[in-house]
Amino acid sequence: MSALRARALAGEKLSDVLIIDFHVHLPGPWAGMAIPVQTGEHMLAIAERVGVLRLVVFGAIHPDLRATNDAVAAFMRRYPERVVGFATLNPYQFDMVAEARRCFDELGLKGVKLHSMHEGPHSPRPMSSYRKEWERLFAFLAERKGPVIYHGVVSEEMVRAFPEVPFVMAHGVGEVQAMERLQDCPNFHVDTASTQNPAWAIRRAVSILGPKRVLWGTDAPLDDFAQRLGVVLDSGLEEEAIRHVLGLNAARLLQIGGAS
């Protein structure tokens, strides 16, 4: 049995392993399910038990995204060593570049989350029709070296058009076709989030993209840190690859210590 897996089975906090969760939502009400963890502090305490050092946090699905961006920034200000805040953007609500600039320059947020749930049957126009908005946003992110984590919305063409922007496909370890199509793009990454992504999907993602473009994400507080840790620890990957997935890759994208 691998040493990391044995230590986790003993309930040990994996403090010596750099663990960064790249996919975390700010706790609060959630229409799609009841979430017992309702505060950022409660979530950080649970992460601490497992040994998750840092969390990339963005807003909930909220009708007022500016307010949720402000709340993420406030959370990051309270815990600057543990929280990396990302802005959530949506062209239906505002000029995305103006809001991204506000989030980066005034709030200190470090990246962007885009979510397909902003588009629904009653949306006035499809997200794809905001092409110029997207191009302006990615040009801004290229200038700031800001990563973007996306759930739907971003096309293969956009990933290729902005090679300076690190793109992270949320839940992407389950998206075999996307991984195969974008295998040759070094700025394309996937995360491990989703209750339905099994351990073998992590191994498959690493076999397609290599160990440096798969990032550990949990979707907390919707999902449990320890559950999703188990998926990586029992993926059958070598320990070095596991360490890249659990934190080294995220540290590199976020330009924080511990990256290789």
Next chain:
Amino acid sequence: MHPLEFVDVNCAIGPYYNPPPEYDPSAQALLARMDELGIAEACPVALMGRDYSPWEGNLWLQKNLPASPRLHPVWAVAPHYSGEFPAPAELLERMAAAGVRMVRLFLSGVLSFLDRLDLPVLRELFDALAAHRVPLLLDCYDPLLLHAQELEPLLSSWPQMPVILLLPKVVQNERWFHYLWERYDNLYLELSGYQVLGGIENICRRFGPERLLYGSRYPYFTPLQSMLQLIYSDIDEASKKAVAGGTARKLLREVRL
């Protein structure tokens, strides 16, 4: 290694229509995984019972599951009216002869034997199972198929039958399970699909640890993931023991066949 005695109530073996990579369908492979991770006992069903025929799956399991105090065979169940499955009296006799003390009902959409909890056609079966206190694993591939309006008649009509929900994930209808937990002692939830952060602590605090049972959804998921969820949870050791295997063992002990 952990000090908990895990009993996996959600695992399956045998031929699999769309298997995970490197899948070994044998009982020996399951036992090897149990040994590797320190799982004491398991309650496997034959996957064939979901994807092909409940009764053929049971026959496959009877033939291929070695006798072991660590393995508790689980049979798939179905209504008998079409002649594809034994009538309840015969089923119970054959279960007793084969040492089967837990059953599983698959509700898996158009390709499964049943696509919903259709109580009129299940009444005679549930009467027989409840009379012997046989736990029912209710495996619902689409979590939105089950709401209080489906579950309340089941729980209230057969209070002697423990109902253990196996769901792929928790969605909004889990809110109504809380309503049911307040009213019915025979409702349980298996862990592998209950991945919400702080969920174990919340259910244990509000309804007691005996409402949750460890399960893995092997072979699709690794057994490690819900093991770690429980190991790292912020509940006391006695509660962890109950969730890991204590309650499953109690339910198996209480069967009268």
